[in-house]
Amino acid sequence: MFKRIILKSLKQWKEKPDRKPLILRGARQVGKTTVVEQFAVEFDHFIKLNLDNDQQLRYFNPSFNIHQIIDSLFVEYKVSAEGKRVLILIDEIQNSAQAIKMLRYFYEEAPHIFVIAAGSLLETTLDRNISFPVGRVEYLKMHPCNFEEFIGANGDDQIREALVKTPFPAHLHDLLLQRHKAYSIIGGMPEIVAKYAQEKQIHSLSGIYDSLIVSFLDDVEKYARNDTLVKVIRHTIRHAMISAGGRIKFQGFGGSNYKSREISEAFQMLQKAFVLQLVYPVAGTIVPLEENTRRSPKIQMMDTGLVTYFSQAQKEMLIAKSIDDVFQGRMAEHIVGQEILALSDSPLAQLHFWTRERADAQSEVDFIFQHDGKIFPVEVKSGATGKLRSLFQFVDQAPHPYAVRVYSGKLNIEEGKTPGGNPFVLLNLPFYLVHKLPEYLSWFTNEF
Secondary structure, three states, X not given: OOOHHHHHHHHHHHOOOOXXXXXXXOOOXXXXXXXXXXXXXXXXXXXXXXXXXXXXXXXXXXXXXXXXXXXXXXHHOOOXXXXXXXXXXXXXXXXXXXXXXXXXXXXXXXXXXXXXXXXXXXXXXHHOOOOOOOOXXXXXXXXXXXXXXXXXXXXXXXXXXXXXXXXXXXXXXXXXXXXXXXXXXXXXXXXXXXXXXXXXOHHHHHHHHHHHHHHHHHXXXXXXXXXXXXXXXXXXXXXXXXXXOOEOOOOOHHHOOOOXXXXXXXXXXXXXXXXXXXXXXXXXXXXXXXXXXXXXXXXXXXXXXXHHHHOOOHHHHHHOOOHHHOHHHHHHHHHHHHHXXXXXXXXXXXXXXXXXXXXXXXXXXXXXXXXXOEEEEEEEOOOOHHHOHHHHHXXXXXXXXXXXXXXXXXXXXXXXXXXXXXXXXXXXXXXXXHHHHHHHHHHHHHHO
């Protein structure tokens, strides 16, 4: 079963006494509809609407009030609601301003009905003067499958159960590293993962990758405001795939003649569609953190599998001894970013990396992660501890000695002093445990 994490969040939503209609956000094809269908088994009745269908769109006629809509649905779907729990899924809700408006009245006048709305291009409706029911809905964001879900989908239940243990049993290290390498190559898009679980052949996935990437390119016409922006966004998608994990500049991005303003607008639209995220640096080591949008961002695409396929890096990753040997470590960094981002189901969650504030500084830590009131630096790098200069510079400025290195080695903890003479405690975390980062940070800081 996919999406155990989001299913847990949906169950928590279901039991809330002050529950509001739920908007499920996320890019197309991350499994929003599928996970709601799995969740629907907990209800007596399930009504599934897809507003791409004109026949189902008619229920949200502007002349209908909320009670007429519910009555019409119950008659059509033969629902007897007395003493029963009813779940309504309104998929592709961005196609109806009236359906979006009605979410308010589901909350105010029909709170006994469980309502989930979803739409792959829902974010773009926020720019169209549509009456969005602020304060009367709540949100969950869906991501591609994380490593634990990938393991579960492939039937490795014993391994998945072992992953729950903290600390992880070291004798399974080589096996898990192999599984994580496959995950890094294939990615977490549910249709891709399901096909791989069935056939165990990477070469059989090409058609699905092509279909997904083409669908992202075709979607541009649905939310770009003119033909010029369509071209800019398509250019941006293609070159963002190639540049993923690296820092970029808007001016001339991808070798184009497009202006900085045009590229910036394209990236903003792609972020709203959850195709990618721009990752900006911060210079602080304590909360609250302030990102510096004047400096060059990194690109985090929605899924590393799409990146490795489009960049033609699959073969190189297959033969590489470790994923951090490919593309100067960019693929390893990218999959770590994907796993960290998936740790939160909030649509407000963002990635950040750290840089020194001095103008002449070249120091950069791959990611920072906030946990239990502390900011932890996270570096993705193999090799000797002495190579972690930027990580140690963060520790020199931070109010605590903790740091994290993600690599291909085994789980362990090191203690020492930075070149600046300050004590450090370093958690060396294998790639396959990044999806458990909060648990391991709690274990790590309790041990030391």
